[in-house]
Amino acid sequence: MRAKHLILTCFFFFSITTCIYAKTFYVSGVNQITMRTGPGLGHKVVDMVSSGVKLEILEYGKEWSMVRNSTGKTGWVLTRFLTEEAPKSLLVERYKQENERLASKLSAVEETARTLEVQNKELTEIAQKYKQLKDASAGYLKLEIKHKALLEQSREQEERIQRLERSVKSEVKFALLSGAGVFIVGLIFGMSTRKKRRGSLLS
Secondary structure (H helix, E strand, O other): OHHHHHHHHHHHHHHHHHHHHOOEEEEOOOOEEEEEOOOOOOOOEEEEEEOOOEEEEEEOOOOEEEEEOOOOOEEEEEHHHEEOOOOHHHHHHHHHHHHHHHHHHHHHHHHHHHHHHHHHHHHHHHHHHHHHHHHHHHHHHHHHHHHHHHHHHHHHHHHHHHHHHHHHHHHHHHHHHHHHHHHHHHHHHHHHHHHHHHHHHHO
């Protein structure tokens, strides 16, 4: 029972240690170091790790530390060749990549700005053409209204002329009829007067 308890305690301690040291370190001070199957020079070499390579610490020790590289391979390396500070060359590369990323992003933003400028110019031209069409349409509507008004006035004047013509014709007919009547009455009156004169002369 005590042995089981001891095993659980060791496992728990190992888990805590792993969690505490599961962070990033970098290889520094040499060109390459060996990654071995165990904490000691007598263990087999499983990989060579170059300076500046990022490693994940699984178990940290004063002499040897258990690490995992970017490919997932695990092994033991000498702790004195590890540092938490990123190498300057790596920082320079990071800054270079970040600068390239920002430059690319700036280029994309500038391209978007140029595209928006062109679109804005096109929209301005469309707005101006729309205003011109709107003004022209308003002018056309005014002309159409005026044209309809003139047509209405022309129709009214034509009807008035027709009424005047009918009125004049009626007056002319009446005048002709009146003149003819007066002439006939005068003729009859003249003939009657002549007969009376002739009758008085004969008697």
